[in-house]
Amino acid sequence: MNGIFSNTDRAEVLTQALPYIKKFNGKTIVIKYGGNAMLTEELQHQVMQDIVLLHLVGIKVVLVHGGGPEITGMLKRLGKKSQFVNGLRVTDRETVEIAQMVLAGKINKNLVSFLEALGGDAIGLSGMDGRMLMAKVKDESLGYVGEITKVNPGPIIDIMQKGYIPVVSSLGCDKEGNVYNINADTAAAKIASALHAQRLILMTNIPGLLRDKDDPSSLIPQLDLDETESLIKTGIISGGMIPKIECCISALKNNVSKAIIMDGRIPHSVLIELFTDSGAGTMITKKKKAAKSAALKGNENHD
Ligand SMILES: Nc1ncnc2c1ncn2[C@@H]1O[C@H](COP(=O)(O)OP(=O)(O)O)[C@@H](O)[C@H]1O
Ligand SMILES: CC(=O)N[C@@H](CCC(=O)OP(=O)(O)O)C(=O)O
Secondary structure, three states: OOOOOOHHHHHHHHHHHHHHHHHHOOOEEEEEEOHHHHOOHHHHHHHHHHHHHHHHOOOEEEEEEOOHHHHHHHHHHOOOOOOEEOOEEOEOHHHHHHHHHHHHHHHHHHHHHHHHHOOOOEEEEEOOHHHOEEEEEOOHHHEOEEEEEEEOOHHHHHHHHOOOEEEEEOEEEOOOOOEEEOOHHHHHHHHHHHOOOOEEEEEEOOOOOEOOOOOHHHEOOEEEHHHHHHHHHOOOOOOOHHHHHHHHHHHHHOOOOEEEEEEOOOOOHHHHHHHOOOOOOEEEEOOOOOOOOOOOOHHHHOO
């Protein structure tokens, strides 16, 4: 169990994390967890452990989750094929019912029970609870896919004030009682904006934003809004990465300090991102500081 690290090494690591722990104490961090990054219970256990730790050191963590692969799996078991248009699931009435069962029923409660088993206090909600995520039809051809019209962060704030970790599934509603299936990256970005979060962290199954999407070693550690927009124009950012990046851009333009895209499968990637000089994945900032090394996100991490 001691591995290659001595207790002194471990104590040293903790000491180095102290300024960051102090920095983020009392701050709001919205973490989106979903997709292939949460495929196995082992991966979920690891990420939930980190979230409990963040909560215990006084960081206000909000966990927003998806579960696209699980929805697809359940639909398949019921003999229904999944169809996506620009990354969004075409959602008929039956599909939205299944999405609700999987997201608000299974995944949400599993994550809450993981957090609690690890010593955290968590409360699970869907975006429908307390009319947190009000939505309307995004595009008739997509059925019950929701476009968020209003975020009411009240229930999340209340839960955090009572000392719980809010765990929110990406469903929305309208005044007529319709339920909407909402992309979890979008839900997380809107919630982060409504909470004026210090960080929006999108966990995925790639290292972050890559200069060459087929070369994992071409990670771009940091870039600003202007650079991000020009990478979309030049086609370096394409496909499934476009909506993800657009969520980050929207969050940064609306009250969020920094957005990070990172690989949620890497052990303790959230802790590495928040508590180390180098960070993890790609950090998107409003404006890059002059004369700052792109290889080191440390100074930015202190902002
Ligand atoms: N510049 C880029 N860097 C990284 N990934 C990119 C880039 N451009 C396009 N992509 C594609 O975007 C995908 C990530 O989006 P997606 O698979 O929809 O994520 P998720 O399932 O986590 O929501 C990657 O698998 C990759 O193929
Ligand atoms: C409209 C839409 O596409 N909704 C998503 C909601 C879940 C999600 O976003 O999950 P991941 O983050 O795991 O992909 C879906 O049905 O798959």
